[in-house]
Amino acid sequence: MKIIVPVKQVPEVAEVKVNEETGTLIRDGVPSILNPFDEYAVEEAIKLRDHYGGEVVVMTMGPPQAKEALWKALAMGGDRAIHLTDRIFAGADTWATAYTLARQIKKMEYDLVICGKQAIDGDTAQVGPEIAELLGIPQICYVRHLEIDEDGKHVIAHRETDDGYDVIKAKMPVLLTATKGLNEPRLPNIMGIMKAKKKPLEEIDAATLGVPEDDLGLKGSPTTVRKVFPPERKSGGIKLQDVDAKEAARQLVEFLAKKGAI
Amino acid sequence: MGLIYDKEKCTGCMLCPKVCNFGAIEKDGDKVKFDLDKCVLCGSCEEICPEDAIGIERKTVDKEKIAEYKDVWVWCETAEGKLRGVAFELVTKARELADKLGENVIAVLIGHEVEHLAEFLIHQGADRVLLVDDKIFADYTTDAYTIAMVTLIAPRKPSIVLYGATNNGRDLAPRVAARMALGLTADCTGLDIDDERQLVQTRPAFGGNIMAEILCPYTRPQMATVRPNVFKPSDRDTSCTGDIEKVEVKIGANQVRTRVLEHVKEVVEGMKSVEEADIVVCSGRGIKDPSNLTLPQELADLLNAAVGGSRPIVDAGWLPPTQQVGQSGRTISPSLYFALGISGAIQHCSGMSSSEIIIAINKDPEAPIFEIADFGIVGDIFEVVPAIIEEIKKLQSDR
Numbered sequence: 296m297k298i299i300v301p302v303k304q305v306p307e308v309a310e311v312k313v314n315e316e317t318g319t320l321i322r323d324g325v326p327s328i329l330n331p332f333d334e335y336a337v338e339e340a341i342k343l344r345d346h347y348g349g350e351v352v353v354m355t356m357g358p359p360q361a362k363e364a365l366w367k368a369l370a371m372g373g374d375r376a377i378h379l380t381d382r383i384f385a386g387a388d389t390w391a392t393a394y395t396l397a398r399q400i401k402k403m404e405y406d407l408v409i410c411g412k413q414a415i416d417g418d419t420a421q422v423g424p425e426i427a428e429l430l431g432i433p434q435i436c437y438v439r440h441l442e443i444d445e446d447g448k449h450v451i452a453h454r455e456t457d458d459g460y461d462v463i464k465a466k467m468p469v470l471l472t473a474t475k476g477l478n479e480p481r482l483p484n485i486m487g488i489m490k491a492k493k494k495p496l497e498e499i500d501a502a503t504l505g506v507p508e509d510d511l512g513l514k515g516s517p518t519t520v521r522k523v524f525p526p527e528r529k530s531g532g533i534k535l536q537d538v539d540a541k542e543a544a545r546q547l548v549e550f551l552a553k554k555g556a557i
Numbered sequence: 558m559g560l561i562y563d564k565e566k567c568t569g570c571m572l573c574p575k576v577c578n579f580g581a582i583e584k585d586g587d588k589v590k591f592d593l594d595k596c597v598l599c600g601s602c603e604e605i606c607p608e609d610a611i612g613i614e615r616k617t618v619d620k621e622k623i624a625e626y627k628d629v630w631v632w633c634e635t636a637e638g639k640l641r642g643v644a645f646e647l648v649t650k651a652r653e654l655a656d657k658l659g660e661n662v663i664a665v666l667i668g669h670e671v672e673h674l675a676e677f678l679i680h681q682g683a684d685r686v687l688l689v690d691d692k693i694f695a696d697y698t699t700d701a702y703t704i705a706m707v708t709l710i711a712p713r714k715p716s717i718v719l720y721g722a723t724n725n726g727r728d729l730a731p732r733v734a735a736r737m738a739l740g741l742t743a744d745c746t747g748l749d750i751d752d753e754r755q756l757v758q759t760r761p762a763f764g765g766n767i768m769a770e771i772l773c774p775y776t777r778p779q780m781a782t783v784r785p786n787v788f789k790p791s792d793r794d795t796s797c798t799g800d801i802e803k804v805e806v807k808i809g810a811n812q813v814r815t816r817v818l819e820h821v822k823e824v825v826e827g828m829k830s831v832e833e834a835d836i837v838v839c840s841g842r843g844i845k846d847p848s849n850l851t852l853p854q855e856l857a858d859l860l861n862a863a864v865g866g867s868r869p870i871v872d873a874g875w876l877p878p879t880q881q882v883g884q885s886g887r888t889i890s891p892s893l894y895f896a897l898g899i900s901g902a903i904q905h906c907s908g909m910s911s912s913e914i915i916i917a918i919n920k921d922p923e924a925p926i927f928e929i930a931d932f933g934i935v936g937d938i939f940e941v942v943p944a945i946i947e948e949i950k951k952l953q954s955d956r
Contacts, residue, residue, distance in 0.1 A: 306763075309764070312766075388740065389743075390738070390740060393735060420743060421743055424728060424732050425731045426735075428604075428732050435815060436724070453821075457636070457723050458824050459821045460823065461696075462818040462820075463816065463818065465816070469815075519771070521771065521772050523770075524768050524770075526766070526767070532927075534935065544945040548949055556893045557860060557952070
């Protein structure tokens with residue numbers, strides 16, 4: 296079974312702070328990690344390969360340092376990696392990102408493409424389905440349980456819905472997006488980490504990919520960010536401390552009643 | 558036109574004429590020919606062609622072209638024969654946007670035996686309902702719904718298309734966007750029209766630490782998914798009138814490549830959806846034991862609210878996954894949110910930071926949840942919450 300896992304390197308969002316004066320993000324000193332939802336995707340791919348044989352190719356589009364996310368995925372057990380890296384790719388929105396990744400995937404053979412449901416920095420959940428469309432294959436999003444049918448040709452997946460889950464069957468090749476519950480991603484062991492840097496890692500630039508510049512990065516993006524600003528600070532948020540529970544409750548309910556909230 | 562047909566590659570399999578909803582492709586000897594006057598570049602043929610013999614060359618649209626796109630559309634999701642709450646919220650918002658633009662609100666209603674729902678959308682403010690009703694749409698499938706949306710959008714040229722950011726909305730919208738090479742903004746919490754008549758889409762990023770305003774300057778329609786509960790629906794006005802246009806979209810069974818074998822409901826009887834509820838009472842680690850969940854439940858019942866849980870509570874199996882609030886669970890924006898014994902890790906906050914009023918009760922005065930709370934109480938939830946329940950009962954009996 297040939298499985299491709301597109302991943303993203305993201306900042307550890309929990310450690311991102313906001314500069315109160317400028318309203319911009321302070322990203323200095325914030326560690327970069329493999330997107331946690333992508334770990335479910337990598338884990339599932341490795342499990343399938345170990346059971347059915349085949350190959351797990353992890354890939355990413357990003358600056359040179361994004362290699363670290365690929366190494367993590369290789370350390371977990373991926374077989375080889377592809378790094379789409381070129382300044383021309385910078386500034387890509389979800390469409391341009393999906394387009395770039397899909398152009399590379401189209402050159403490869405695969406039975407499954409597994410993505411994380413979303414990246415924790417942007418939280419869009421759009422790149423997976425957009426890749427599926429650009430590849431012309433079906434998608435099953437928010438998968439939290441996966442089986443391969445006895446015939447070896449179909450997947451049966453539990454897709455999270457707003458009220459529970461749907462059991463969905465589709466013929467491979469298919470793109471899946473992984474969510475919490477699919478598996479418990481393994482921690483790479485020392486052996487894995489040592490081996491990772493010896494595994495094949497291919498770098499591909501825009502020219503090699505063979506896509507005109509106009510379709511890539513910022514130029515290829517249909518959306519533009521006009522403005523970034525801090526969320527409205529709660530003006531004068533009330534915080535009661537060392538107040539008796541009854542009195543605190545009374546003040547709270549008065550506050551809510553005034554606001555018309557209850 | 559941006560249609561590229563490679564006759565050399567074409568094997569004459571005749572799949573493409575079958576999927577064209579505009580009758581633009583016909584057999585021509587052992588190949589096909591295209592009627593470019595009928596073609597709307599929807600991409601269905603490109604999608605089905607097994608030989609990659611058909612390509613759509615998509616170019617950025619110029620100002621004149623952009624002016625051809627009019628009206629604000631809403632994809633109105635149904636579930637079990639009912640409209641989802643977010644459909645009403647979005648029709649109300651679309652009405653406001655359309656009034657600023659001097660355009661119409663078009664509600665898109667796709668499903669099976671859903672015609673009776675159309676009038677609700679008109680009463681909510683839609684000028685027209687596009688109704689696509691067929692057995693094939695009984696279950697939501699990515700393929701069937703994408704084909705229907707593209708078939709509707711391509712010839713009618715709306716300027717804006719809005720989708721609820723539900724699991725299905727977030728599955729469908731990117732698929733439509735990719736097929737038509739359109740921009741798409743996820744999970745918006747604000748929408749407005751600027752001086753140049755563009756849709757200004759505001760969304761949180763980095764776990765709610767920052768807001769971004771996104772535009773879609775080059776292509777139309779401008780598309781966005783919108784968080785449920787952010788916009789309030791207006792009161793329905795039964796005197797409103799509008800048309801219902803039935804549109805037939807033909808879809809071959811082999812065009813739908815996923816099959817829904819089973820729907821499994823995990824909603825526990827009597828447990829309200831955290832996404833649809835106006836008030837949510839959410840518990841974290843501070844609740845200590847599953848038997849203590851009767852306390853938030855009592856508060857919730859009093860306020861007709863839904864109970865939710867942070868990730869540790871759901872992972873422990875104390876509440877079903879449908880009730881989990883946060884990045885790996887549901888993203889919600891109720892008008893009132895209670896965080897009981899929740900520290901407020903960013904993974905949790907990104908799922909609820911756009912709530913209108915946030916109440917936090919926590920023992921730890923340093924808990925980050927207090928930074929985003931409108932009203933915080935440092936104290937023991939097992940003392941404070943019963944006191945709140947008492948106060949609310951008092952208030953309710955006084956009314």
